[in-house]
Amino acid sequence: xxxxxxxxxxxxxxxxxxxxxxxxxxxxxxxxxxxxxxxxxxxxxxxxxxxxxxxxxxxxxxxxxxxxxxxxxxxxxxxxxxxxxxxxxxxxxxxxxxxxxxxxxxxxxxxxxxxxxxxxxxxxxxxxxxxxxxxxxxxxxxxxxxxxxxxxxxxxxxxxxxxxxxxxxxxxxxxxxxxxxxxxxxxxxxxxxxxxxxxxxxxxxxxxxxxxxxxxxxxxx
Numbered sequence: 526x527x528x529x530x531x532x533x534x535x536x537x538x539x540x541x542x543x544x545x546x547x548x549x550x551x552x553x554x555x556x557x558x559x560x561x562x563x564x565x566x567x568x569x570x571x572x573x574x575x576x577x578x579x580x581x582x583x584x585x586x587x588x589x590x591x592x593x594x595x596x597x598x599x600x601x602x603x604x605x606x607x608x609x610x611x612x613x614x615x616x617x618x619x620x621x622x623x624x625x626x627x628x629x630x631x632x633x634x635x636x637x638x639x640x641x642x643x644x645x646x647x648x649x650x651x652x653x654x655x656x657x658x659x660x661x662x663x664x665x666x667x668x669x670x671x672x673x674x675x676x677x678x679x680x681x682x683x684x685x686x687x688x689x690x691x692x693x694x695x696x697x698x699x700x701x702x703x704x705x706x707x708x709x710x711x712x713x714x715x716x717x718x719x720x721x722x723x724x725x726x727x728x729x730x731x732x733x734x735x736x737x738x739x740x741x742x743x744x745x746x
Contacts, residue, residue: 592713595643632677654711
């Protein structure tokens with residue numbers, strides 16, 4: 526019995542690793558968020574609002590930047606990696622209550638990409654589009670220019686996996702995690718704030734952690 530117990534303890538990390546891998550794979554096939562109710566060692570829960578999300582490779586990924594800019598651009602993954610990288614370590618806070626402390630994200634400051642594109646005087650906000658074909662988000666121009674807002678390529682010092690929005694996602698450190706849009710594919714500079722997916726369903730447009738309850742009313746989803 527002692528031998529079996531010791532074997533179980535020794536095998537536990539490998540079993541948990543397998544569970545995490547299963548959850549990550551299942552998340553990509555589960556738009557309902559049910560996999561988010563299952564425990565995993567990372568502390569994250571997985572959500573998707575699309576029926577399915579195609580995977581992008583370094584060869585097929587593009588990030589389009591356009592709208593009210595002087596120099597529209599389409600970045601490959603290699604080009605984003607070649608730009609100056611910033612590492613931000615903050616707690617990840619979901620509006621549903623779970624939190625993952627001291628989580629490092631690394632990527633290109635959004636402000637740097639905006640400077641490269643050249644925002645026109647009429648530009649006041651940003652609309653973010655995702656290659657799941659469903660999700661969208663928004664920030665004001667002032668919010669987007671914060672030093673802790675990234676176009677993230679890494680999380681927890683590893684390349685972003687597909688289940689966490691890879692290969693590229695938005696990371697808005699001071700706001701609830703629904704603002705950090707996964708599977709980022711487009712950034713459009715607009716003349717006004719266009720509410721994102723959850724905001725159309727009642728969530729706060731300005732989702733500051735500690736200054737917002739996340740919702741202006743109670744969504745039916």
